[in-house]
Amino acid sequence: MRKIILSAMLFLVATAASAATVVDVNFVVPQSIVDAKGREALFSGIKADLAGVDSYYLSQYTGIVKDGKPEDIKFNLRQIVVVSDKSSDAACADGMVFSSSVLYWDGQIARRDGKHPEDLGYDLDETCVSPEDYEAIRVAGSSSGADVWVNLQDKLASGLGGMAGQPSDIALVVQDHAATGHYVKAGDLAHEFFHLLGGVDLYNTPEAAKCEQGGEWNGRLMCGGVEPSPLLFGANTWIDEKLFLQRFYNNPSTTVADWTMGATFYGSVYKASGAALMTAPANAERVAELAVSGTTLSKDVPNVTLSVKIKKPVLASNPDDKTPVAVEVYSQGATAKAGAEYIDNLTQTVTFDPLNPDYQVNADNEWVKEVVLTAKDLNYNGTKSMLVGLRNGNATAVNATPTSISVVGSAPDLNPDEDTVAAENGGGGGSSAPLVVLGLAAMAFMRRKTK
């Protein structure tokens, strides 16, 4: 948790600068979802979708005021952690405590007095968390200080769109981007986040009918499936939601015990609320920067090496500081596309952990890790383009200006290679070749018709 005052420069049109409390968010995504959606598209899409959650927690809806001024809650993407498909099992997703459990067993968060996670089944379930996944989450915790961990899943055993487990775990069903334009349904994430603060499902109460069309609770966030509006939060027989949010703001380091309402919602065994779980590690003057070995991919030069550097990593004020630094290196296709002209494996969080120094230290005493951008199919004539850059993470400053890479194609000889065609058709069975030809002819017709 940290608080920032957004610069007035960001609000050229707005009437007044607005203050915001920032909640740091990590996403945990199983490998199968990364593979299905595409790494570049998924990582940038999650960042865009998370920004949509901010519009549910504007002061004008929550009523949160600090020193007489409106205070928004904003959600800041820290890291996207890719884990094995063990965690994508629906039963594991509904267990809901795996990120918190890792943080607890690693000593990053504490338990409440008198509560023992292992007695409540919140022990580390190795059927859901492999040693490699434990390590990935452990490092991400220490280098991000994330307050909320969103575990994307294909589906949940409960059949719900999302579930929340205090203090910090949210399971959320990944959206069909082709159909919806989103990977994350902002309204569902906004709803689950309020559970971490102690919010109650109004659709599960005896007064659930009030959530329906025409009902007095219709439009409430905790009724579910709603858009941003002044109706999101209010007072009801279960909790006064606006008072709840104001209390959260007044005392952000409050414990979950202060926040849960006894029988109306289950309390957490862990200390601190989901919104104030951890403190992002500060990194003094450490600056992340990207250097590239070249700005052109071609058949002659099919790789560009990207060096992620942390400048001034040794703090003058504290040379023994062991604070980890993390930053995301990303690709962004323009006329060249990930998975087509270049391999879609570049986008990733790069972590520098002085306690596990698996990085190089160069002559300038900078920490360096290298990742490689690799060309894929360059069988075209001309030059396409894409970008590489840095974003997110906890470096104090990130040189965020992306670098443009030219992806130069060179088509092979256009004379058809009769031998190759014959060999491919020969393996496909006697009747398939005419069907393929017919299909191609139909596609050509469709293209002409739709131009």
Ligand SMILES: [Zn+2]
């Ligand atoms: Zn709910």
